[in-house]
Amino acid sequence: MREFTEGWEFGDDQTIQTGWSGSGSYARNNSVVNQDLTGAGGAWSIRCSFSSAAINGPTMFSWNTNSAEIREFWARVYMYTPTAGTGSDVGFAVSNNVQLTVGVTSAGTLEIRRGGTAGTLLNSIGGIALEAWNRVEIHAFIDDSTGFVNVYVNDDGTYSTPSLAVSGTDTKNQTQNYINNIILTGGANAYFDDIAVNSLSLLYDNGVGTATQGETITGGTSSATAEITGSIDLGGNTGILIVRNVVGTFQDNEAFTSTSLNGDVNAPNASYVGGLMPQSAAPGPGYVVYLEPTGNGNTSNLAGTDGNSVDNYLLVDDNPVNTTTEGVIGDADLEFDTYQFADLPGTATAINHVDFITHVLRDGVVVNNVGGVFRVNSTDYDTEATYDISAPASAATFRIPQTLSPDTGVEWTPAEINAAEAGPRVKA
Numbered sequence: 001m002r003e004f005t006e007g008w009e010f011g012d013d014q015t016i017q018t019g020w021s022g023s024g025s026y027a028r029n030n031s032v033v034n035q036d037l038t039g040a041g042g043a044w045s046i047r048c049s050f051s052s053a054a055i056n057g058p059t060m061f062s063w064n065t066n067s068a069e070i071r072e073f074w075a076r077v078y079m080y081t082p083t084a085g086t087g088s089d090v091g092f093a094v095s096n097n098v099q100l101t102v103g104v105t106s107a108g109t110l111e112i113r114r115g116g117t118a119g120t121l122l123n124s125i126g127g128i129a130l131e132a133w134n135r136v137e138i139h140a141f142i143d144d145s146t147g148f149v150n151v152y153v154n155d156d157g158t159y160s161t162p163s164l165a166v167s168g169t170d171t172k173n174q175t176q177n178y179i180n181n182i183i184l185t186g187g188a189n190a191y192f193d194d195i196a197v198n199s200l201s202l203l204y205d206n207g208v209g210t211a212t213q214g215e216t217i218t219g220g221t222s223s224a225t226a227e228i229t230g231s232i233d234l235g236g237n238t239g240i241l242i243v244r245n246v247v248g249t250f251q252d253n254e255a256f257t258s259t260s261l262n263g264d265v266n267a268p269n270a271s272y273v274g275g276l277m278p279q280s281a282a283p284g285p286g287y288v289v290y291l292e293p294t295g296n297g298n299t300s301n302l303a304g305t306d307g308n309s310v311d312n313y314l315l316v317d318d319n320p321v322n323t324t325t326e327g328v329i330g331d332a333d334l335e336f337d338t339y340q341f342a343d344l345p346g347t348a349t350a351i352n353h354v355d356f357i358t359h360v361l362r363d364g365v366v367v368n369n370v371g372g373v374f375r376v377n378s379t380d381y382d383t384e385a386t387y388d389i390s391a392p393a394s395a396a397t398f399r400i401p402q403t404l405s406p407d408t409g410v411e412w413t414p415a416e417i418n419a420a421e422a423g424p425r426v427k428a
Contacts, residue, residue: 071135071141071177071242072229072243073139073245074137075090075140076135080132080191081104081130083106086106086117087105090182092142094178094181096144097155097173099142099171100113101116106130107126108127109124112149114152119173122166122171135154139152142179147167149165149168163189202217202226203240203267205254205264207239207262210259210260210261214226214227214393215259217256219250219265220254223248224243225246225248227243277373296311297337297375299336299423301328301330304328304334305327328424330426331426336381336423338421344418357399358397358400360424361393362391368428369391370398370424370427371383371424371427372424375422381406
């Protein structure tokens with residue numbers, strides 16, 4: 001067995017990772033692969049259409065739409081894009097058919113595409129930071145001739161100049177001129193967090209008349225205005241107005257007028273101007289941390305590709321992975337290494353899960369399987385046999401979960417993580 005790289009990942013219940021490979025995917029924390037998550041009132045269906053991915057809880061999503069058919073919207077997502085793989089993309093779709101995609105490639109290029117990740121490139125710009133969290137905010141309108149997309153990366157809150165934009169163009173890739181769900185895609189070690197979507201819509205009551213597309217409504221108190229692009233009749237003189245080109249801020253319960261419809265605004269959410277949540281450099285209230293080996297641990301049984309077992313950690317700390325010249329090799333049953341890792345950054349207070357990451361291949365016949373070892377409080381613990389890896393003939397990345405501390409049987413503590421060691425164990 002030849003093993004090339006090690007890593008730990010620590011996350012809360014508010015992060016999605018894509019692009020898992022190896023022994024397959026698994027559910028974690030009562031979550032289900034490719035799960036549909038439905039928003040409050042059935043307004044939104046969020047589909048995470050990944051290849052072997054896990055969803056760690058629905059709380060990472062928020063939305064304020066009042067409608068399942070959204071034509072103009074603001075969206076916000078934190079994205080962590082690796083330097084290798086296919087990048088990370090957010091697709092705005094109707095019934096899982098993508099209208100518009102905004103993504104960052106593994107070369108650091110921000111792209112706007114009509115359609116999916118292989119759709120028509122509308123505009124792009126380089127220079128986006130990789131291996132780091134970026135706050136990406138999107139203001140878009142779906143139309144076949146007057147569509148627009150404004151993308152803001154780590155904006156200062158003024159939204160005066162987009163990082164990338166297109167206007168007066170076709171942003172409609174399907175027959176429908178709206179979206180009703182999003183699809184997240186990404187390569188190995190791509191992450192998404194704190195995803196939020198805000199439609200431009202107005203719920204109204206006491207309506208008199210008929211909503212007419214293209215008309216302008218005006219708030220009687222605020223003098224705010226907006227153009228009607230669609231409507232949904234909820235019966236009893238109530239309904240939803242889908243709007244665009246909002247100027248000003250509509251107030252709750254204020255009367256509004258238009259040529260064909262009068263009524264009272266109820267629970268407005270058409271006044272969004274960026275920033276669905278407070279801006280920060282990293283997503284919150286939790287996110288994924290990836291740690292690489294920084295030192296030798298208590299045990300060094302495996303042989304390095306440099307011909308010895310001295311400073312093996314230096315042979316397995318590459319990111320991206322070096323599968324040609326560096327690694328460690330095990331050819332006897334139950335041989336293993338452990339490595340030291342850097343402390344968790346910041347002031348972590350809770351650990352939701354831990355994954356042990358390894359990149360392996362089988363280049364002999366003596367050992368066929370790989371597991372993990374965690375050293376906690378001076379005791380070595382094997383990872384669960386359920387997650388043992390049948391080493392492939394070609395190098396591949398695998399993740400071995402260790403949700404609970406093997407030493408205590410309950411959730412990990414930051415202090416345990418900071419003091420622990422981990423490494424691979426080969427098995428016959």
